């Protein structure tokens with residue numbers, strides 16, 4: 001399963017690195033690709049282990065937000 005999250009609050013390489021780390025730490029996430037310039041996070045995950053809400057939580061844990 002693949003999803004693209006629009007992220008609010010990323011401003012620099014540190015932001016994208018922190019976000020990538022946090023999302024990668026979620027069990028069931030297979031790959032994370034961050035587009036800092038556009039503010040997107042592309043996440044590939046196993047939907048039997050993770051859902052969008054868990055991904056949103058991982059984003060919020062490091063201080064950013066998912067925009068709907």
Ligand SMILES: [Cu+2]
Nearest residue numbers: 011012014015
């Ligand atoms: Cu930053």
